[in-house]
C-alpha cells in the first residue's frame with residue numbers, strides 16, 4: 114500500500130473545489146482515511162471477522178465503494194466459506210486501477226484466497242447476484258439522499274437468509290450538543306494525527322457538498338423501511354459508526 118502522506122489541503126486554496134476520488138486522492142488515500150476516520154483499521158479488520166460469520170456457500174460477497182480494496186482484502190483474509198467470491202465495485206477508475214494492483218499483490222503473497230472481481234461501475238445500476246455479505250464501508254454517505262432507500266432495497270433483495278449488510282458511516286446527531294461535542298472531538302482526532310487547522314477547514318468545505326451523513330435513527334428507520342428485520346450497531350468511535358443489518 115502507498116505510504117504517501119496526505120497533504121492535499123495543506124496549502125491555501127483560493128477556492129476549495131468539491132472533493133473527488135481522483136488520482137491525487139488515490140495516491141494518499143490509505144494515509145488520508147486512517148488519519149480521518151477514527152477506528153478505521155479496527156472496522157476494516159473486524160468487517161472480515163464478522164463477514165466470516167454471515168458468509169454462506171455459493172454466494173457473492175460485495176464490497177460497494179471499494180476504493181483501494183481494504184475491505185475486500187479483509188474479506189479474503191477471514192472468509193473460508195465454500196464457493197464464495199468477492200465482488201468489489203467502485204465508480205472511480207483511478208481507485209479501481211490501483212485496487213486491482215493491490216489485489217494482484219495479495220494474490221501473489223497468499224494462497225487459497227477467495228476469487229475476486231473488481232468492477233469499474235456505479236453501485237446504483239448494479240445487477241446484484243445472490244449475496245450473503247454486502248459491505249458499504251463509508252460509501253452510502255456519498256450517494257444522494259433520494260437514492261439511498263432504493264439502493265438499500267436492492268441490497269435487501271439480494272441478501273440470502275443468514276446473510277448481512279454491514280454499513281459504516283460518519284454520523285450526524287439530532288441533539289445539537291451531542292453533535293457539536295463529537296464534531297469537536299473528531300477535529301481533535303485529526304489534529305492529533307498531524308492535520309493543521311487549514312487542512313481540517315479546507316477538507317471540511319471540500320466534502321460538505323458531496324458527503325451527507327445521516328443520524329443513527331435515520332439509518333435505522335431507512336434500513337427497516339428497506340425491509341431489513343434488525344439493525345445492530347457493533348462499533349462506534351466518536352462520530353463514526355458501523356451497523357449490522359439483518360434481512
Ligand SMILES: C[S@@+](CC[C@H](N)C(=O)[O-])C[C@H]1O[C@@H](n2cnc3c(N)ncnc32)[C@H](O)[C@@H]1O
Pocket residue numbers: 134146157177178179180181182183184202203204205208234235236237249250251252255256
Ligand atoms: C470513503 S470511500 C470508501 C472507503 C472504502 N470502502 C474503504 O473501506 O477503504 C467511498 C468510495 O465510494 C466510491 N463511490 C461513491 N459513489 C459511488 C457510486 N455511485 N458507485 C460506485 N462507487 C461509488 C468512491 O469512488 C470512493 O472510492
Ligand SMILES: O=C(O)C(=O)C[C@]1(C(=O)O)C=C[C@@H](O)C=C1
Pocket residue numbers: 145146149150251283316317320324
Ligand atoms: O469527515 C471527514 O473529515 C472525513 O475525512 C471522512 C471521510 C469519510 O468518512 O469517508 C471523507 C472522505 C475521505 O474519503 C476520507 C474520510
